[in-house]
Amino acid sequence: MKAPSQKEGRIRLHSGYSNLWVVGVIHDRCSRARDALYTRSLLLHKNKDSPTSNFTEETLLMVIADLFIAGTDTTSNTLRWSLLMMLLHPHIQKKVHEEIDRVIGADRVPTIEDQSKMPYTSAVIHEVQRYGNILPIALLHMTYRNTNIQGFDIPKDKSIWKKPYQFYPEHFMDSEGNFVKNETFIPFSAGRRICVGEQLARMNLFIFFTTLLQRFKFRIPDDQPSPRHDPVFFISYYPNPFQVCCSER
Numbered sequence: 001m002k003a004p005s006q007k008e009g010r011i012r013l014h015s016g017y018s019n020l021w022v023v024g025v026i027h028d029r030c031s032r033a034r035d036a037l038y039t040r041s042l043l044l045h046k047n048k049d050s051p052t053s054n055f056t057e058e059t060l061l062m063v064i065a066d067l068f069i070a071g072t073d074t075t076s077n078t079l080r081w082s083l084l085m086m087l088l089h090p091h092i093q094k095k096v097h098e099e100i101d102r103v104i105g106a107d108r109v110p111t112i113e114d115q116s117k118m119p120y121t122s123a124v125i126h127e128v129q130r131y132g133n134i135l136p137i138a139l140l141h142m143t144y145r146n147t148n149i150q151g152f153d154i155p156k157d158k159s160i161w162k163k164p165y166q167f168y169p170e171h172f173m174d175s176e177g178n179f180v181k182n183e184t185f186i187p188f189s190a191g192r193r194i195c196v197g198e199q200l201a202r203m204n205l206f207i208f209f210t211t212l213l214q215r216f217k218f219r220i221p222d223d224q225p226s227p228r229h230d231p232v233f234f235i236s237y238y239p240n241p242f243q244v245c246c247s248e249r
């Protein structure tokens with residue numbers, strides 16, 4: 001077995017630890033979100049004696065708890081899927097590294113403004129969300145075979161995705177290598193109950209993922225079997241626990 005060099009380390013990824021990690025970094029880096037929450041709390045508090053106010057300390061605590069519960073595990077779990085996909089698809093990881101080196105380089109941290117210049121990395125993050133499908137909460141909306149209901153023929157749906165069961169970032173790219181959105185892809189849901197944290201989550205995923213890939217190469221430790229692709233279900237879809245060897249770039 002190859003001994004890890006000084007610039008190499010190993011982590012075991014499963015739910016739990018990484019949430020604390022995400023909370024810590026959200027606290028450090030997302031000052032705008034923190035300030036908005038703080039301002040809103042002050043406003044609620046200021047109006048608390050008005051007869052129309054529904055402010056209570058308990059409501060405030062519940063709202064904050066909601067944001068943390070809904071916002072941390074979802075983000076850290078998606079990042080866990082992203083590392084798994086990088087381990088399983090080294091050629092895709094290499095292309096992300098190349099794009100980061102070309103657009104950002106090694107001398108500054110990634111910013112959200114870089115995103116529009118990084119179509120491949122954006123497509124990879126979207127494909128992680130599609131493939132990991134961490135909150136499969138919607139009912140099935142497709143006919144998987146030709147069906148007849150009370151005399152009406154309903155043909156089998158065509159798949160929207162070229163390779164639905166594979167990790168294939170090109171699902172979110174056109175033939176010229178531009179990033180393309182797919183309107184049918186709604187990992188944050190839609191309508192009245194759409195995720196309130198969507199923008200924050202998208203920003204976090206981009207910044208975390210590019211920062212990690214800017215600094216590290218990820219590979220399967222030499223003494224470990226190839227990690228499993230299939231998810232474990234506990235409220236959301238998690239990857240099976242896996243180990244990852246990170247070496248400094």
Ligand code: HEM
Nearest residue numbers: 067070071074075078135187188189193194195196197201
């Ligand atoms: C990758 C990250 C995330 C994913 C995939 C995600 C996904 C979702 C989905 C699918 C829903 C809709 C649930 C339903 O249909 O009832 C939802 C709701 C919600 N999300 Fe997120 N979310 C993420 C990150 C966040 C973040 C960062 C926050 C807050 C900081 C957040 C806060 C919420 C809240 C409060 C709701 C409930 C909204 C309501 O019912 O009005 N989420 N999220």
